[in-house]
Amino acid sequence: MKEILLILLLQLMYVPLLTLRTIFLVKNITLLASILGIFEMLIYVFGLSLVFSGDQSLLAMIVYAVGFGLGIILGTKIEQKLAIGYINVTVNTQEKNKALLDTLRNDGFGVTLYIGEGRDSNRYRMEILTKRNREDELIATVEKFEPKAFIMSYEPRRFKGGFLLDRMKKREHK
Incomplete structure (x- = not known):
């Protein structure tokens, strides 16, 4: 169960970083986008390895997908608070x-x-x-x-x- 919660937490970190990195790229803030991309990929690879290595792979995949959706909402809220540009x-x-x-x-x-x-x-x-x-x-x-x-x-x-x-x-x- 800890792995399932960790997968959700990782998605709630990964997707907002993905959102912010994309916005920084669009606004031509490439250095910050690059730094966020490094952390984004570390979280992505670690989270994906948890999904495919666990015993509860179907549940892990569902939680991964739900975490992605929730991460989009969280990333959007963070971007609105930052109001970049x-x-x-x-x-x-x-x-x-x-x-x-x-x-x-x-x-x-x-x-x-x-x-x-x-x-x-x-x-x-x-x-x-x-x-x-x-x-x-x-x-x-x-x-x-x-x-x-x-x-x-x-x-x-x-x-x-x-x-x-x-x-x-x-x-x-x-």
């Missing part, structure tokens, strides 16, 4: 809300405002690039000032220059 948030409003703009800028968000022509009147679009771990804070602030705002967020693949990168470089040199 950046997001671009587009906010569309019917009014130019100066209080919202000032609050966002005072809170350290770089905001670019565009004016567009809607069917019935002008619309105001804000483009905001921020770290993913600040997404909830950003959206809560927008909703506080503009409950009817249309908000859309996505992850940019690549970017260069601008307010956020300049601010980050200044912090690194301090």
